[in-house]
Amino acid sequence: MSFQIPIGPQHPALKEPISLRMTVEGEVITDADIRLGYNHRGIEKLAEERNWIQNIYLMERICGICSHSHATCYVQAVERLMELVPPKRGLYIRYLVSELERVHSHLLWLGVAGHEAGFDSFFMYTWRDREIVMDLLEMVSGNRVHYAINTVGGVRRDLDEGQKAKILEGVAMLRKRSVYYFKIGASEPSFVARIAGVGLLTKEQAVALCAVGPTARASGWDRDVRKEDPYAVYDELEWEVATADTCDVLGRVVVRVKELLQSYNMIEQMVQGLPAGDITVKAPRKAKPGETVSRYEAPRGENIHYIKSNGTEKPERLKVRAPTLANYAATVVMLKNGFIADIPLIFAAIDPCICCAERSVTLVDGRSGEESIVRTSDLRRRALARPANALVKGKAVWPF
Amino acid sequence: MTDAELIAKLQADLGSRAEIASPGPRRLFLKVAAADIVTVVTRIRDAFGVVFLSTISGVDTGTAFELLYHFSIPEQDLNVRTEIPREVPRVASISPVIPGAILYEREIQDMFGIVVEGIPDGRPLVLPDDWPEGQFPLRKDWKFVRPAEVIPGGES
Numbered sequence: 389m390s391f392q393i394p395i396g397p398q399h400p401a402l403k404e405p406i407s408l409r410m411t412v413e414g415e416v417i418t419d420a421d422i423r424l425g426y427n428h429r430g431i432e433k434l435a436e437e438r439n440w441i442q443n444i445y446l447m448e449r450i451c452g453i454c455s456h457s458h459a460t461c462y463v464q465a466v467e468r469l470m471e472l473v474p475p476k477r478g479l480y481i482r483y484l485v486s487e488l489e490r491v492h493s494h495l496l497w498l499g500v501a502g503h504e505a506g507f508d509s510f511f512m513y514t515w516r517d518r519e520i521v522m523d524l525l526e527m528v529s530g531n532r533v534h535y536a537i538n539t540v541g542g543v544r545r546d547l548d549e550g551q552k553a554k555i556l557e558g559v560a561m562l563r564k565r566s567v568y569y570f571k572i573g574a575s576e577p578s579f580v581a582r583i584a585g586v587g588l589l590t591k592e593q594a595v596a597l598c599a600v601g602p603t604a605r606a607s608g609w610d611r612d613v614r615k616e617d618p619y620a621v622y623d624e625l626e627w628e629v630a631t632a633d634t635c636d637v638l639g640r641v642v643v644r645v646k647e648l649l650q651s652y653n654m655i656e657q658m659v660q661g662l663p664a665g666d667i668t669v670k671a672p673r674k675a676k677p678g679e680t681v682s683r684y685e686a687p688r689g690e691n692i693h694y695i696k697s698n699g700t701e702k703p704e705r706l707k708v709r710a711p712t713l714a715n716y717a718a719t720v721v722m723l724k725n726g727f728i729a730d731i732p733l734i735f736a737a738i739d740p741c742i743c744c745a746e747r748s749v750t751l752v753d754g755r756s757g758e759e760s761i762v763r764t765s766d767l768r769r770r771a772l773a774r775p776a777n778a779l780v781k782g783k784a785v786w787p788f
Numbered sequence: 789m790t791d792a793e794l795i796a797k798l799q800a801d802l803g804s805r806a807e808i809a810s811p812g813p814r815r816l817f818l819k820v821a822a823a824d825i826v827t828v829v830t831r832i833r834d835a836f837g838v839v840f841l842s843t844i845s846g847v848d849t850g851t852a853f854e855l856l857y858h859f860s861i862p863e864q865d866l867n868v869r870t871e872i873p874r875e876v877p878r879v880a881s882i883s884p885v886i887p888g889a890i891l892y893e894r895e896i897q898d899m900f901g902i903v904v905e906g907i908p909d910g911r912p913l914v915l916p917d918d919w920p921e922g923q924f925p926l927r928k929d930w931k932f933v934r935p936a937e938v939i940p941g942g943e944s
Binding site (some may be wrong): 428430435453596599616680681683694696704713714717 | 811812814815824839840841842843845846847848856858860862863865867886887888889890891892901912913914915926932
């Protein structure tokens with residue numbers, strides 16, 4: 389007997405509207421289906437009505453966590469279309485904000501992962517420390533969420549010596565605290581046992597389904613746009629692509645922890661090596677007819693914008709693909725053969741900002757009375773068998 | 789492998805099936821006929837290891853629909869372009885070759901009204917359930933008309 393469990397689109401536990409339909413047999417998910425579009429705002433159509441500058445602020449509003457990544461991806465493309473070369477100092481500040489954003493996003497995600505795994509002190513500490521980086525972002529850009537620091541041809545605000553010192557101080561504090569918490573996380577057996585072996589996605593599946601970002605890297609596929617298509621400053625910095633080969637939620641935690649430590653290094657290198665000079669060049673109002681593809685490694689994975697211009701001050705076509713969409717196909721595979729209790733953990737592991745999804749679900753349809761009696765014992769049997777069946781791979785290499 | 793070497797190899801392999809242009813570093817644009825799309829995608833996957841599809845962009849040029857399949861390998865970005873006539877908007881599905889293409893093909897179907905033939909799962913993806921038939925928002929001749937407000941039980 390199988391049940392269908394709808395989660396969403398409007399659900400008290402979901403922060404964003406999305407419809408997940410799980411077909412379950414007992415505790416085990418046999419099929420999963422995702423329906424999108426409840427938050428479709430028609431931004432691609434709207435962008436065709438806005439000029440090049442207005443679109444920066446429109447792109448920034450695609451996402452409320454990685455807002456800078458969409459704006460930067462768009463601005464990179466427009467600069468290529470207008471054949472502008474932004475000054476080095478402007479680029480350093482732009483990608484400094486990118487890395488600060490990655491730090492805030494990964495800290496947020498680690499907190500969510502801790503919370504979903506029932507490790508709430510981890511959640512509270514990481515979120516407390518996230519405030520340090522949020523304050524730095526506010527100091528650098530003037531805003532906490534939509535930084536609005538990008539403009540076509542550079543950035544809008546400069547950094548002074550006092551701000552540089554504060555960033556270095558903040559990053560040193562973050563590194564010290566992060567390393568301490570992650571050591572605790574790594575040595576906490578119940579936390580590791582809860583996330584190991586959950587949401588398996590093999591490398592072959594990740595490749596076939598075109599997964600991106602930490603989801604792909606945790607399955608041992610070492611693709612990072614910053615390394616393979618080193619836009620602007622990334623080829624001048626020393627850093628490594630973080631990977632793990634456990635293919636589960638544990639691997640995704642480890643990848644993000646490693647990326648955090650890499651980001652701290654990159655921030656320090658960028659602040660210390662900040663070149664002198666202008667922060668922006670003047671941009672023309674119109675772009676020549678042409679097309680370009682811009683890629684950017686957002687905290688959640690590859691972000692790609694395709695822009696076609698027709699010689700006017702508005703784009704002819706602006707196509708946006710955010711990383712979460714690329715990971716949905718992989719999520720369906722991860723959810724299959726998982727347990728209902730793992731839904732929020734697996735779903736949160738691709739970082740779609742949707743969590744707590746298991747708290748109140750409704751059972752509908754496909755219910756036949758006599759079979760449910762049989763299933764009660766079966767359910768218990770499955771529940772007891774769960775630790776035995778779980779593929780515990782506590783061997784992921786933590787970066788210490 | 790440098791850009792020029794890869795272009796030469798691709799050209800030798802695909803022959804007259806593809807026109808290759810390279811407008812900048814790390815950016816290749818391959819133009820192929822719509823009938824050849826599955827053949828070319830299969831060939832570049834098997835011979836060049838192009839397995840990662842970023843997305844599929846649709847462009848309404850006024851006379852035709854242009855589809856761009858944005859692929860990438862660690863050394864290069866390959867954008868496979870094909871054109872299909874507006875009157876008969878049909879294209880073959882590449883999902884059997886690249887399983888990750890399914891969501892993008894569903895999105896193209898919704899937004900441009902292009903029929904993707906042989907798609908494993910062709911349900912609407914982003915448009916609402918009560919969306920009227922034959923309305924495709926990203927076509928250039930589609931304009932948004934705000935529906936008249938109806939207050940249930942009210943006068944309006």
